[in-house]
Amino acid sequence: MAAQVEQMKPLPDLDDPVSAPFWREAAQGRLSFQRCSVCGYLRWPAASLCPECWSPRAEWAPVSHDGEVWSFGVYERAFSAAFESDVPYVVALVQLDAGPRLIGKIVDVVPADVTVGMRVTAAFESFADDAALVNFRGLRSD
Amino acid sequence: MRLDGSVAIVAVGVTEQGKLPGRDGDDLAIEALGYALEEAQIGKEQIDGLLTCKAAGTDAGIDTAVGRKAGMNPAFSATLDYGTCNFTLHLAAMAIATGMATTVACLYGTNQKTGRKFAFTAAAGDDGSPGAPYGFLHVSGPAALAFQRHQALYGTTEEQLGHIAVASRQWAKMNPQAIFRQDFTLEDYLASPYLVRPLRRPDVTMISDGGVALIVTSAERAADYPKHAVFLLSGAQQTGLRLYQNDDQLMRPWIAKVAERVYADAGLTQSDIDLLYIQDPTSVWILQMLEWYGFCGMGEAGSFLETGAIAPGGTLPVNTNGGQLSEAYMWGWLHIVEAVRQLRGECGERQVADPKVALYCSTKGFEKAAATVLANEVP
Ligand SMILES: [Zn+2]
Numbered sequence: 191m192a193a194q195v196e197q198m199k200p201l202p203d204l205d206d207p208v209s210a211p212f213w214r215e216a217a218q219g220r221l222s223f224q225r226c227s228v229c230g231y232l233r234w235p236a237a238s239l240c241p242e243c244w245s246p247r248a249e250w251a252p253v254s255h256d257g258e259v260w261s262f263g264v265y266e267r268a269f270s271a272a273f274e275s276d277v278p279y280v281v282a283l284v285q286l287d288a289g290p291r292l293i294g295k296i297v298d299v300v301p302a303d304v305t306v307g308m309r310v311t312a313a314f315e316s317f318a319d320d321a322a323l324v325n326f327r328g329l330r331s332d
Numbered sequence: 333m334r335l336d337g338s339v340a341i342v343a344v345g346v347t348e349q350g351k352l353p354g355r356d357g358d359d360l361a362i363e364a365l366g367y368a369l370e371e372a373q374i375g376k377e378q379i380d381g382l383l384t385c386k387a388a389g390t391d392a393g394i395d396t397a398v399g400r401k402a403g404m405n406p407a408f409s410a411t412l413d414y415g416t417c418n419f420t421l422h423l424a425a426m427a428i429a430t431g432m433a434t435t436v437a438c439l440y441g442t443n444q445k446t447g448r449k450f451a452f453t454a455a456a457g458d459d460g461s462p463g464a465p466y467g468f469l470h471v472s473g474p475a476a477l478a479f480q481r482h483q484a485l486y487g488t489t490e491e492q493l494g495h496i497a498v499a500s501r502q503w504a505k506m507n508p509q510a511i512f513r514q515d516f517t518l519e520d521y522l523a524s525p526y527l528v529r530p531l532r533r534p535d536v537t538m539i540s541d542g543g544v545a546l547i548v549t550s551a552e553r554a555a556d557y558p559k560h561a562v563f564l565l566s567g568a569q570q571t572g573l574r575l576y577q578n579d580d581q582l583m584r585p586w587i588a589k590v591a592e593r594v595y596a597d598a599g600l601t602q603s604d605i606d607l608l609y610i611q612d613p614t615s616v617w618i619l620q621m622l623e624w625y626g627f628c629g630m631g632e633a634g635s636f637l638e639t640g641a642i643a644p645g646g647t648l649p650v651n652t653n654g655g656q657l658s659e660a661y662m663w664g665w666l667h668i669v670e671a672v673r674q675l676r677g678e679c680g681e682r683q684v685a686d687p688k689v690a691l692y693c694s695t696k697g698f699e700k701a702a703a704t705v706l707a708n709e710v711p
Contacts, residue, residue: 200464209462234576241577261484263476264529266563269469278529281468283477283582291576293463301529306484322700323465 198274201317205266209236210326213321221255221312223290224248234290253288255312260285264301280304295325334597337563337710339425340554343372343547344669352541353446357392361441362402368545373558381433382409383420387442395505395595400651410431415613415663416694418702422567424548438625440665441543472536475614476528478582486631490530492638494521496615497657499643504654505681535615537656544665562672562706571700581598587624587701598705602626608648609671611664611694612655620626621693649684664694675708681683
């Protein structure tokens with residue numbers, strides 16, 4: 191079940207037509223990126239042009255939820271009051287098997303158990319009726 | 333950019349550093365220019381190029397506003413959206429080389445400590461990556477990730493990293509201009525609280541108010557100035573503007589291209605560098621750039637630091653002003669000032685014996701890098 195994010199946190203702009211589908215897809219339990227209709231490149235962050243071929247045309251394409259922790263840090267101090275109740279929390283850069291690299295929290299874990307190279311999978315956290323953030327949790331190796 | 337000493341810094345000016353409540357960023361930049369003009373023994377009318385640098389999170393540093401406030405109509409002026417001074421210095425050199433200007437003032441001033449609250453809590457890396465909703469805030473976030481990755485790849489320890497903050501303080505203790513001068517040992521470092529583990533408070537700069545100015549001109553004109561000129565031998569840049577689209581972007585591997593060009597264009601190698609300056613919003617920048625600029629092998633910065641190499645009395649003087657970790661946060665500008673003063677032999681107790689060549693390396697976050705080789709003689 192997706193946790194509810196407090197309102198005061200900086201949240202994605204759902205009025206941005208370019209990036210909003212990412213968060214809406216996440217609310218449906220899908221990790222989706224714009225796949226360029228011309229060259230197939232996956233855009234991240236979402237953009238109005240393909241950075242490879244400059245085509246504006248793209249379809250939102252669901253990809254594998256899995257990836258690996260490229261690196262991570264443990265926030266022992268909140269730099270914004272909105273995150274004070276979360277401290278300590280783990281933020282990682284995740285190299286997705288599908289290609290893009292995402293920043294997200296590693297949830298449902300003791301910080302000391304997170305490692306570089308750890309296999310993770312997307313964990314969706316709703317922040318509006320039909321929008322969710324993409325966090326990650328450890329993948330069992332069995 | 334091969335300069336062969338054709339461009340020189342002939343004067344520097346620095347205001348008081350620290351908390352300067354009620355001061356305006358542009359006023360501080362103009363005050364610093366006043367000191368530089370005094371050192372150069374010229375008037376503001378002789379400045380025909382004005383380069384300003386925007387101060388993050390404030391309105392300060394726009395060329396049109398600074399020119400109006402300072403009562404100057406230079407032939408050429410421009411604003412850079414970011415600091416570190418290297419980017420500004422390269423633009424000054426290009427303006428002089430092409431004849432756009434003969435005598436360029438480069439300015440930076442900020443009241444981000446006591447004035448408008450600096451947006452340090454903005455999304456980490458100010459790079460348009462949507463990290464803020466996940467609490468990926470402040471430069472210590474991406475820096476922590478970069479260091480954690482270095483640890484995982486090479487076995488680098490927190491204690492090894494701690495040598496950077498400790499060495500910076502040892503230098504700062506001999507610098508009357510430095511804000512942080514109290515004793516600070518490796519034990520103190522290890523007892524300091526984490527901000528974003530594995531980085532601690534002393535690994536990250538404290539912001540400050542202040543102003544800095546440089547006057548840059550051609551080598552021919554430099555001979556007419558009262559102070560010994562410091563010549564630019566080369567400058568180089570490389571961007572990584574694709575950011576998260578790039579592999580290993582937090583490690584910034586493209587910095588290696590700057591190193592290759594800046595040494596080649598100066599006709600030198602790292603073994604010729606007597607003084608090394610590395611812009612250091614966090615200690616991790618120093619760790620990375622020691623490797624990218626070839627002062628130790630890839631992955632070997634930890635063991636290199638452990639030898640005490642960068643501390644006073646070590647084999648490689650680094651940030652002899654105390655850097656941004658201990659002197660002040662002028663977005664890298666004071667590193668150039670210190671290089672100039674060391675190359676002139678003006679640094680008193682912390683003066684390095686008979687230096688001839690300095691290298692200054694800086695980055696704009698995870699987006700671009702620059703370096704300049706400076707020398708007190710034309711080769
Ligand atoms: Zn394309």
